[in-house]
Amino acid sequence: MKCNKCARLVKSRKNIVTYTGADQPIIIFIDNVPGYRDDKEGKPFVGPPGKFFRKAIAKAGITCELGFCYTVMCRPPSYTVPTNDEKRNCRPYLIQILDERMPSIIVTVGTAATSDIFGKTGIMRVSGNAEIRDRCIYFPLIHPAAALRNRDIMNRFLIDVEKLKKLVDSIDTLL
Ligand code: SF4
Numbered sequence: 290m291k292c293n294k295c296a297r298l299v300k301s302r303k304n305i306v307t308y309t310g311a312d313q314p315i316i317i318f319i320d321n322v323p324g325y326r327d328d329k330e331g332k333p334f335v336g337p338p339g340k341f342f343r344k345a346i347a348k349a350g351i352t353c354e355l356g357f358c359y360t361v362m363c364r365p366p367s368y369t370v371p372t373n374d375e376k377r378n379c380r381p382y383l384i385q386i387l388d389e390r391m392p393s394i395i396v397t398v399g400t401a402a403t404s405d406i407f408g409k410t411g412i413m414r415v416s417g418n419a420e421i422r423d424r425c426i427y428f429p430l431i432h433p434a435a436a437l438r439n440r441d442i443m444n445r446f447l448i449d450v451e452k453l454k455k456l457v458d459s460i461d462t463l464l
Contacts, residue, residue, distance in 0.1 A: 294378040298363035304331030305363055308386045310356025315457065317356040317392040319383070320432070321401035322371060328364035333357040338434040345433070345447065349454040358386055360405050376405060393460050395425060396453065399432030417449035419456055424464055428453055
């Protein structure tokens with residue numbers, strides 16, 4: 290993939306980190322931007338939080354087809370977040386990813402992705418609370434980086450991953 294729409298991010302990124310995963314995933318996980326290692330390797334969810342996240346999913350027994358991507362696919366300069374223009378620029382790519390793969394469940398990972406995609410704020414309040422929209426289940430989830438920083442948040446994160454597993458098991462009755 291080639292794209293130079295965002296001048297600032299073209300300078301800060303090493304790679305465009307686009308979708309990786311199954312052609313027809315049951316779940317697509319969407320984080321907000323690639324982390325340091327994701328950017329370096331050009332693959333999503335491969336840094337320490339991503340690795341922990343993948344392990345937690347596997348440990349919960351979520352073995353269905355999965356996919357991973359970001360709302361903004363180029364890493365911003367350190368300690369900055371994407372601007373609204375940058376989010377707007379990248380949105381058609383995300384929509385294309387979702388339209389082509391039509392997952393049963395979209396998991397928005399962390400505060401920013403949950404707000405941008407799902408329109409919900411207060412991640413500790415909404416994490417683990419699924420909602421069906423247009424025959425797709427939206428499931429907000431605490432960011433694994435936050436879970437790794439705090440034991441209480443970790444406990445809640447793991448409870449919510451278990452909820453996701455139950456959701457996967459009951460998809461046929463929900464959609
Ligand atoms: S963030 Fe998205 S729209 Fe902007 S340059 Fe990267 S791929 Fe293109």
